[in-house]
Amino acid sequence: MSDTAPRPRRTALPYVLLVPAIAALLVALGYPLLRQVVLSFQDFGLAQQFGRPPEWIGLDNYRELVTDPYLWRVTLRSLVFCLVNAVATMAVGVGLALLMRHMARSVRILLQTGLLLAWAMPVVASLTVWEWLFDTQYGVINYLLTQMGFDFEGHSWLLRPLSFFFVATVIVVWMSVPFVAFTVYAALTQVPEDLLEAAEIDGASAWSRLRHIILPSVRPVLLVVGLLQIIWDLRVFSQIYILQKAGGSTHDTNLLGTYIYRLGIGGGEFGMAAAVAMFMLVLTVVLTSPYVRAMLKQEGEA
């Protein structure tokens, strides 16, 4: 505590120092948020885009959305996609982190180097490479599967929605696992070694050591990392958008992000798009509150 609050003297200096940051955030995020709330209560379509004044229509946008089965389908799809991806990422990431403790040093370093490379790849570059890997005609994945005796020659992976989401999941998990594996592994190295040895001498099996010592001691990290995955997987825009451009029906593969984009920027229905965006914001804030609480708790302990 000694390094903060050097002197309890009252001064305006800290507020002055915060002005640029707060101003930037207010202009680029605060004002748009306000504007979006207003927009979501207005009839703002293409006519308004060309100069007609927007009309106040109260909750009509929201009413229309709530009764639109398509929004519910997109929402449900987004939630399922988000949960499947978050669970898969956590399972693979935590699994790898646990295995890293038992690997030979050289293998562990090899794996960490590989994960680091995958992690470092820009999203757009990763998607482009995966598109090429899954390419219908000359893609390596079709080639390998055909070699293994399955008939995948000329198979189009993005055509059917389910297969489309499978590809998207593979890519998202591939991109997200490194962060989980590294963070969880870092936490695992903090588990007291003597405690584990004592348990082993007392005859605890590997499984019960995992359940009763290892997992409880990394629980806070698992919670934060898991929550971050859920929040991040709810907002997979570029992944879906770029895969949609590569093929597949937009209507059947839209998630919340791409739906907002196509409604607003694509279709000019700004009022409606704003209402969906508000819905997504509220959803995120609800999901975020436990994360913020966890971070603040550390802040208090630090």
Place this chain on the structure above:
Amino acid sequence: MPRPARRSLRVTANVLGVLAFLVAVFPVYWMVNSSFLARNEIRNPVPTWVPFGGSLDNYRTVFETDQFVNALKMSLMVTLLTVFVALLFAFVASVAVSRFRFRGRMSFIVVLLVIQMIPVEGLFISQYKMLEAMDLLNTVIGLSLVYVAQVLPFTIWTLRGFVTGVPYELEEAAMIDGCSRVQAFFRVTFPLLAPGLVATGVFGFIQAWNEFTLALVVMTREDHRTLPLWLTTFTDVNRGTDWGGIMAGSTLIAIPVIVFFLIVQGRMVSGLTSGAVKG
């Protein structure tokens, strides 16, 4: 001790570790490999695994398209402007948060955490409308403005950790030796912050360089595309005909990021979950 069980666990871990390594690294390898291959090798039912006899032709093709060079310039301008402004603003803000106690400090921290989690898609409609009204669509300033807001929270959060890490006693000692408070800060603390500024600056660079969604929304004109936008359009045009060129483009975009990322990676991990690790 149950030796055999331990041994088999070790063997399984090693095998799975090597497998996971292959899955992690293969796409990166395949990108670089394909970028060296000629068209007839790319369009061959049997893949070429190692680019023996490869050439730099694909890279030449990419550089010969004006759009790539144009997008490179665009990306550099937007990225550098974003990093410069974000670092400056975040630096002064992080000093305020970590060297002072004042009313509203905690609320500011909470706000930072919350906006870090706001999805871009949640606001891009109204950001688009705002920039349109300000006549800033398709401008470096417009895109940088939304990028600054995007990277500021994390930058402040991380820099705050670095500033707090420099003990205030050092400054006090300098003040006893006759420095003013401001002098003490700039002579003692500031030099010790250099690694932190570099790390957070690099982080901002990576963020802005890779960003796709906001660029798509703000830069609607063809001649204002940043590199990620250029790559997706280039892919759309050449899919099925020139995967080699596409992979050369991807490699060119990825290289600076991979290099930078390897430099700062350790700090980024600790920035996101600092404290949580210590349990």
